[in-house]
Amino acid sequence: MSELIVDKIQAYLQELLPTIGLSLFDVQFRREGHGWVLRVFVDAEAGVTLDHCSEVSRELGQYLDIEDIIDHAYNLEVSSPGLERPLRSVEEFERFCGKKAKIRFHEAIDGGKVFEGDIERVDGEKVFLKLIDGSSVQFTYEMLNKARLAI
Secondary structure (H helix, E strand, O other): HHHHHHHHHHHHHHHHHHHOOOOOEEEEEEEEEEEEEEEEEEEEOOOOOOHHHHHHHHHHHHHHHHOOOOOOOOOEEEOOOOOOOOOOOHHHHHHHHOOEEEEEEEEEOOOOOEEEEEEEEOOEEEEEEOOOOOEEEEEEHHHEEEEEOOO
């Protein structure tokens, strides 16, 4: 049931967000200790402001009230992916070239599974990470277990 709700919300947001200069990063709808929570993460090249979050919350809240697709109490939270956001595609690595990232691999590379450094460049499917010691690690997105920006 919650997958159907998430699908409907994603479809609505895919139409709404571009009109206000935003894109959809993620939608989560789950039961937590204090009840159901609907979390919407929005993104923008120039960053997400509090005004953006307020506008999305207001518009989505009205849509949910009219469509009545959630038949029980829930809390709505709208935010950005954050400073330590996950990197979920080669395109995101390209977007954040020059930024620091923490990478965890499925298999060890050069004797390690976890590396932190600056995203140096992206060349086709290959990503190059410059480590603190000056060396580089190159990898493809498929080799990753987890990747995120680091502060």
